[in-house]
Amino acid sequence: MSAETYLIIAAALLVFIVIFQISKASEYVSVLKGEEKSKQQNNRINAFLMLGFMIIGFIGVWYCNHKMYKSTLFFHGSASVEGEKIDEMFMLTTAVTGLVFIITQFLLFFFAWKYQAKEGKKAFYFPHNNKLEVIWTVVPAIFLAVLVVFGLRFWFRITSDAPENALKVEITGKQFGWIMRYPGKDKTFGKRNFKAISDDKGNSLGQLWEDNAELKLKADKANFDDVVTTQTMYVVKGRPVHLIIMSRDVIHDVGLSHFRMKMDAVPGIPTTLWFTPRYTTKEMKEITGNPDFVYEISCDQMCGNGHYSMKGIIEVVTQEEFDVWMAKQKPSYYVANPDKEPKAPAADTTKVPTATAAVIKGK
Amino acid sequence: MSETTHIHEHVTSVPHEAHHEVHHEHHHETFLTKYVFSQDHKTIAKQFLITGMFWAVLGGFFSVVFRLQLGFPDAKFPWLEDLLGEWARGGQLQPEAYYALVTMHGTVLVFFVLTAGLSGTFSNLLIPLQCGARDMASPFLNMLSYWFFFIASIVMLSSLFVQTGPFSGGWTAYPPLSALGQASPGSKVGMDLWLVSMALFVVSALLGGLNYIATVLNMRTKGMSMTRLPLTIWAFFFTAVLGVLSFPVLFSGFILLIFDRHFGTSFYLSDIYINGQALPNEGGSAILYQHLFWFLGHPEVYIILLPAMGMVSEILSVNSRKPIFGYMAMIGSLFAITILAFLVWAHHMFVTGLNPFLGAFFVLLTLLIAVPSAIKVFNWLTTIWRGNIRFTPAMMFAIGFVSLFISGGLTGIFLGNSALDIHLHDTYFVIAHFHIVMGVASMFGMFAGIYHWYPKMYGRYLNNTLGYVHFWITMVGAYLIFWPMHYTGLAGMPRRYYDYSIWESFKRFTDINQFISIVAIIVFLTQILFIFNFFYSIWKGRKVTTQNPWGANTLEWTTPINPGHGNWVGEIPEVHRWAYDYGKDGNEFISQTTPVGENESKDH
Ligand code: HEM
Numbered sequence: 025m026s027a028e029t030y031l032i033i034a035a036a037l038l039v040f041i042v043i044f045q046i047s048k049a050s051e052y053v054s055v056l057k058g059e060e061k062s063k064q065q066n067n068r069i070n071a072f073l074m075l076g077f078m079i080i081g082f083i084g085v086w087y088c089n090h091k092m093y094k095s096t097l098f099f100h101g102s103a104s105v106e107g108e109k110i111d112e113m114f115m116l117t118t119a120v121t122g123l124v125f126i127i128t129q130f131l132l133f134f135f136a137w138k139y140q141a142k143e144g145k146k147a148f149y150f151p152h153n154n155k156l157e158v159i160w161t162v163v164p165a166i167f168l169a170v171l172v173v174f175g176l177r178f179w180f181r182i183t184s185d186a187p188e189n190a191l192k193v194e195i196t197g198k199q200f201g202w203i204m205r206y207p208g209k210d211k212t213f214g215k216r217n218f219k220a221i222s223d224d225k226g227n228s229l230g231q232l233w234e235d236n237a238e239l240k241l242k243a244d245k246a247n248f249d250d251v252v253t254t255q256t257m258y259v260v261k262g263r264p265v266h267l268i269i270m271s272r273d274v275i276h277d278v279g280l281s282h283f284r285m286k287m288d289a290v291p292g293i294p295t296t297l298w299f300t301p302r303y304t305t306k307e308m309k310e311i312t313g314n315p316d317f318v319y320e321i322s323c324d325q326m327c328g329n330g331h332y333s334m335k336g337i338i339e340v341v342t343q344e345e346f347d348v349w350m351a352k353q354k355p356s357y358y359v360a361n362p363d364k365e366p367k368a369p370a371a372d373t374t375k376v377p378t379a380t381a382a383v384i385k386g387k
Numbered sequence: 388m389s390e391t392t393h394i395h396e397h398v399t400s401v402p403h404e405a406h407h408e409v410h411h412e413h414h415h416e417t418f419l420t421k422y423v424f425s426q427d428h429k430t431i432a433k434q435f436l437i438t439g440m441f442w443a444v445l446g447g448f449f450s451v452v453f454r455l456q457l458g459f460p461d462a463k464f465p466w467l468e469d470l471l472g473e474w475a476r477g478g479q480l481q482p483e484a485y486y487a488l489v490t491m492h493g494t495v496l497v498f499f500v501l502t503a504g505l506s507g508t509f510s511n512l513l514i515p516l517q518c519g520a521r522d523m524a525s526p527f528l529n530m531l532s533y534w535f536f537f538i539a540s541i542v543m544l545s546s547l548f549v550q551t552g553p554f555s556g557g558w559t560a561y562p563p564l565s566a567l568g569q570a571s572p573g574s575k576v577g578m579d580l581w582l583v584s585m586a587l588f589v590v591s592a593l594l595g596g597l598n599y600i601a602t603v604l605n606m607r608t609k610g611m612s613m614t615r616l617p618l619t620i621w622a623f624f625f626t627a628v629l630g631v632l633s634f635p636v637l638f639s640g641f642i643l644l645i646f647d648r649h650f651g652t653s654f655y656l657s658d659i660y661i662n663g664q665a666l667p668n669e670g671g672s673a674i675l676y677q678h679l680f681w682f683l684g685h686p687e688v689y690i691i692l693l694p695a696m697g698m699v700s701e702i703l704s705v706n707s708r709k710p711i712f713g714y715m716a717m718i719g720s721l722f723a724i725t726i727l728a729f730l731v732w733a734h735h736m737f738v739t740g741l742n743p744f745l746g747a748f749f750v751l752l753t754l755l756i757a758v759p760s761a762i763k764v765f766n767w768l769t770t771i772w773r774g775n776i777r778f779t780p781a782m783m784f785a786i787g788f789v790s791l792f793i794s795g796g797l798t799g800i801f802l803g804n805s806a807l808d809i810h811l812h813d814t815y816f817v818i819a820h821f822h823i824v825m826g827v828a829s830m831f832g833m834f835a836g837i838y839h840w841y842p843k844m845y846g847r848y849l850n851n852t853l854g855y856v857h858f859w860i861t862m863v864g865a866y867l868i869f870w871p872m873h874y875t876g877l878a879g880m881p882r883r884y885y886d887y888s889i890w891e892s893f894k895r896f897t898d899i900n901q902f903i904s905i906v907a908i909i910v911f912l913t914q915i916l917f918i919f920n921f922f923y924s925i926w927k928g929r930k931v932t933t934q935n936p937w938g939a940n941t942l943e944w945t946t947p948i949n950p951g952h953g954n955w956v957g958e959i960p961e962v963h964r965w966a967y968d969y970g971k972d973g974n975e976f977i978s979q980t981t982p983v984g985e986n987e988s989k990d991h
Pocket residue numbers: 559688689691692734735753754756757760795796797798799800802803804808811812813817820821824825
């Protein structure tokens with residue numbers, strides 16, 4: 025151990041001993057002064073501290089908000105259209121609970137101070153009052169009903185089916201990273217099976233590329249044009265994104281705090297979410313004034329010792345940029361099996377952008 | 388061999404006053420039967436308390452270590468390596484150690500400290516004393532309850548020393564992570580020990596709970612109708628009901644998990660490819676475990692909270708010198724909370740892919756639980772209104788409890804609304820919510836209980852000044868630690884991250900993390916001060932010289948200052964009124980044993 029550590033321990037011990045000695049002494053003093061007297065004194069001091077705590081506490085709440093509000097995501101608004109509803113709900117809930125917070129905390133500490141024991145004072149015998157009790161059952165119930173009604177309206181809207189024209193992306197979590205898949209020109213994801221997964225063969229998702237008699241699996245041709253990428257997902261500004269979420273091993277969670285979205289990735293049970301990005305990544309860099317800004321996918325479900333590093337990126341781009349990017353991608357089938365790739369690339373690449381664009385605009 | 392008969396023998400031979408001193412000379416009592424394998428509920432209570440305190444210090448220390456990592460991610464602490472070895476290679480806490488500590492911190496504090504240490508201590512101490520019984524319905528099962536807890540503790544402790552480390556997948560232990568040794572080193576032997584320990588703990592909780600229920604229902608003294616019981620007893624009673632009905636479900640969840648781990652079943656496992664290998668399991672549902680877990684998990688948070696609520700109600704009333712306001716409404720709201728606690732578990736699962744329509748019902752029921760919570764708060768406020776408040780350390784902690792319960796309960800309203808929970812789930816907002824409303828608030832309830840009933844436990848007082856210091860530092864510290872976490876949570880900062888430095892969205896919170904860590908260390912040291920006060924005062928504290936030092940109405944204060952096994956010398960007193968006649972008809976207080984006078988007003 026270093027000298028510094030010893031010093032810290034010694035200092036802590038010293039503080040300990042001092043506090044303890046003072047406390048012990050104060051007990052003797054109270055015996056000398058008379059117990060009643062010192063009780064009254066303690067009472068006055070603590071009643072005053074209660075009031076002080078409340079006042080400084082409220083100032084502290086304001087100060088904390090003042091310092092930290094800017095670093096919450098509300099300051100720049102939601103980066104998705106649907107998330108705006110969540111922000112609205114948040115503000116409504118904050119208003120209601122904030123009011124209750126101020127009133128109840130005020131009453132608690134104010135009463136504590138105001139009704140501190142005084143000599144000769146008698147407490148007021150007040151065991152119950154039905155009217156009051158009914159009031160504070162009914163009033164909170166009404167407030168909560170309002171919150172439930174608004175909350176559920178937004179909830180059903182957010183969890184409704186994704187629009188038809190949404191860009192479909194499949195995202196699969198694994199320890200510790202993300203794999204994305206796009207359905208390709210045919211707009212359908214090929215079937216996959218976890219038994220066909222083989223990182224060695226470049227088939228990280230278990231796409232059914234060929235028949236496997238042993239496992240009783242049949243190839244699905246829809247796989248041949250599916251594009252698979254890792255870590256970064258490209259989506260289009262203003263166009264709904266429909267995520268199909270899976271996991272290869274343990275439970276993960278697709279956390280998209282800027283878009284106010286989140287959904288678990290559960291092995292064996294696909295889940296979904298959808299949202300509409302409002303700003304491209306570039307625009308967000310300006311809005312936030314942070315040149316390093318990126319939309320991050322954080323894994324929000326404990327998934328092992330690398331959980332904290334399970335990061336993905338969402339690049340929100342314009343349709344044109346998206347088309348250019350997509351044109352450069354090679355289906356995973358051909359990446360893994362270069363020998364199978366048809367030999368007429370020149371004609372293909374020029375066609376791709378228009379084809380995808382047509383797909384995207386929804387027939 | 389019933390201990391009760393001993394008392395009667397004594398009663399005939401020993402004059403009242405001298406009794407408690409004579410008691411030491413009990414012929415059959417050895418050190419072992421008096422302090423170790425005791426069947427006296429008061430001794431068992433102390434055993435629960437001191438074991439709980441041991442775990443609180445250890446669990447608290449774990450949090451100090453992982454807070455050091457969060458606050459000072461780049462610093463090196465050579466002493467950590469001296470202490471933890473491989474876990475802190477080069478003085479830097481390793482991820483596997485971070486996760487192991489976080490998991491142990493959660494498990495230990497939720498189950499061993501705030502369940503066993505809180506309900507175990509005070510249900511044991513107060514149910515017989517306040518109901519007017521010589522002991523529990525079954526003192527023997529009661530003793531077993533403690534020893535099962537003790538063995539559970541030993542097993543959990545031993546898991547810290549296995550080579551692959553203790554379980555490290557979070558206190559909720561979701562499979563597949565908790566089911567597959569390949570998924571994490573902590574999910575190997577460490578997880579088996581965790582499961583064995585928790586199973587033993589469930590047995591302990593059930594033995595205790597059944598005993599508490601039986602005692603409250605059957606062993607009340609003459610005149611002690613259910614509606615004359617102090618609210619402490621009502622709270623312990625509902626706590627026990629919650630535990631008895633929900634712990635078996637957790638147990639079944641654990642059994643299935645053990646089968647999946649060792650016997651090739653697929654209850655929770657399906658479609659898994661891990662470490663380059665596809666597992667044979669198909670058809671299971673990882674979500675099933677979460678349903679089973681939270682069916683206990685949510686009631687569990689109330690198992691932790693209700694005892695604190697009960698004790699706070701009692702302490703607020705005694706020290707305001709006023710009856711608790713709305714006694715029947717207090718019981719009613721406890722009852723409502725107990726029922727609703729079984730109907731809201733899926734609010735922990737809004738983003739697991741739960742059917743949104745089903746989710747809507749859980750939103751409704753979850754926000755409904757805020758109504759009885761609100762009733763309680765308003766009733767507490769009215770209780771101190773126009774009181775004549777004595778700020779004993781117990782009273783300070785009781786008031787602190789109410790403040791924390793308000794703060795943390797209100798954030799529950801955010802989380803219970805599924806639309807908002809999408810954004811807030813598994814962020815620091817949740818950490819702030821449940822630490823304030825459950826962690827710190829229930830701790831405050833426990834401290835209030837300890838300061839208030841210490842004279843009954845040890846015949847001495849805790850040092851007052853240290854009590855005030857303890858209260859104020861902890862109160863201020865708790866808010867300083869947890870209030871800013873709401874904001875980091877709103878910024879999306881996920882919980883259970885070892886390091887945020889690679890995250891553009893979260894790395895700007897380094898300063899605030901550091902601030903929180905420093906306050907946490909100070910608060911932890913303050914608790915050590917309390918522990919010191921506790922043990923010092925057992926031997927050196929100011930002696931209690933009157934039977935009823937707080938001027939309280941309840942029965943425990945009619946026993947001798949140091950009650951022996953059997954509690955009362957002679958007959959158990961008869962009860963004539965409820966527990967809350969403070970300030971009635973100009974009387975400071977009227978003990979439950981005082982018959983109703985001729986001209987007394989009929990207010991209750
Ligand atoms: C007004 C009443 C309350 C409501 C509406 C409420 C609601 C919620 C919700 C919806 C969650 C899940 C958040 C998430 O994981 O996304 C949650 C978490 C939690 N609540 Fe509450 N709560 C309330 C009061 C309490 C009380 C009184 C306690 C304990 C005494 C408590 C303890 C907890 C704990 C321990 C968790 C987190 C468990 C975990 O994920 O590790 N809550 N609460």
